[in-house]
Amino acid sequence: MTLLKVKNLKTRFSTELGEVTAVDGVSFHVNAGETVGLVGESGCGKSVTSLSILRLFRKHSGTKLAGEIFFEQKELLTSSMEEMQEIRGNQISMIFQDPMSSLNPVYTVGNQISESLMLHQKLSKKEAYEKTIEMLSLVGIPSPEKRVNDYPHQLSGGMRQRVMIAMGLCCHPKLLIADEPTTALDVTIQAQILDLMKDLQEQLQMGIMLITHDLGVVAEVCDRVLVMYLGQIVEEASVETLFENPKHPYTIGLMKSIPTIDGKRGEKLHVIEGMVPSLHQIPAGCRFAPRCPFADEKCRSHPPDLIEVSHSHKARCWHHERIGIGGGNAIAIGNQ
């Protein structure tokens, strides 16, 4: 069952240097019970995509959203503010990137979690408080009946991220959008939190959209993957297909950045050359051309479309037939 369907989403910001399109024609879907990964380097538009789904931009920021976003039967971009408030935190929850700044410093974590429960589940203050303790214990916070009265600054980064997860899950959402939920954490806690999300997913049949720049995490937990570059999806495939047979040079570049088993996690072995260009200077042809080892004249002048390269495997590259990994050591081959 399709839970979320995004069609041709465009998100524009007005900046001092003019308007920029941070998300440019993104389409994808998330099924119930499925985990979809959204990967790409920092600045590719992953967070903006997720914020667009819940329309979490300030009213007077001049942000423009276009396209269609269906959550079950409901189109979100044309919904009223009241309808959005009914969905936010209730049917669709978000866990934000930065647990240090995403909790309100002047309220206890208990207050901040039970607030959602009282709003959406219509629990009394006391019931909400008890449920909050239960949620804190569920996400693995030791002595939750004490921690519930702590302020965010009294907790470590890992604990705060668990609080964010408890907050995101407390109303049993149908869809959880988790924006780099483990980036700030060390490896053991990272694994614990991912396990926890998977467990809860099985219990609740929840769809998860997992945003990360770490393909290692994707390989562990995702069913399907979207690779994003400079506001566009450049490749989409099931996890198996993507790792066995990547068709976009950018995806391969990201894979080469995954540390090997004996290398330490988080230690980048290879980084794609160059930087993500500014949104003010989007290349005319293929957006990846300035950094792509296979770029030719056509690439530089004509933007490729996202096309189906095999069954439910899409890529946005003129030369996808000639691109793949060889020798099992994740090196791109291109017989130019």
Place this chain on the structure above:
Amino acid sequence: MGGYLLKRIVSLLPVLLVVAIVDFIIIHLTPGDPASVMLGSQATEEELAKLREQLGLTLPIYTRFFQWIIGILQGDLGWSIFMDMPVTEAIWEHLGPTLSLTILAEIIAILFAIPLGVMAANRRGSWMDQSFMTFAMLGISLPSFWIGLNLILLFAVQFNWLPAAGYQPLSSGIFNHLKYLIMPAISLGIMQGALIARMTRSSMLEVLNENYIRTAEAKGLKMWIVTYKHALRNAFIPILTVIGLSFATLVGGAVVTETVFNIPGIGKLIVNSVLRRDYEVIQGTVLMIAAAYVFINLIVDILYAYIDPRVRYDKS
């Protein structure tokens, strides 16, 4: 919390001592002989000497300072030669009108300033925000006596609704009390309100960009809960600072406004005492104002700790 409070209070004592020393030195180094001012130019040298003796002006300065300090510790601020009463009593008599005026002005200022500042921040860049900013700028630049005079012209002279000047204590009935105070309070409140409103707006603008505001919105909370529960409390520390400062300024005597409306407050007491060279009154009043500043600051510090748990825990 207890530790935090104790630390704040202890740190205030040296401040008060320094203020007392500076206060004393300034008053005593001011040229002019109180005795000759009081007795007038007809006085003989003998009469002058006798009065100086009486006033203790012949004693060495450090002796006088210690006498003064010891007096203060016993609750004695000195004697008003001109009014022929203890300084504490003179201050007490003038404190009522000033406190009433200050509190009323501050209530008016806060009541308008905070909701307007919040609204402007929420609608940043809109016509409402822009006209608000213009009015706030105007409120800060217009002198309060000018506003006061215009209010008098309009409501006292033109319509005859309110008394033009004067003061009636609270004991004469709250309605009567307010009737005299409302115009001076408005003319003072506009300026203070404009300052508070501008601080509210800029502080809210900063807080509204914080990630935890987005978290609150992502929970599906209503706009007014996000604004007043999640944003305003975080934005309140700088707002509170401005309120504390404005309160302290007003307690120090709104000299001009008290003069325009002929209110017998602290401001008038200071002006009159300076004109009369009533040194002990000036000295005592200045010390009292400094103590009020310090006390208001202490209250502000306590409120900081109440509003923000990080203040409460970090510094204990």
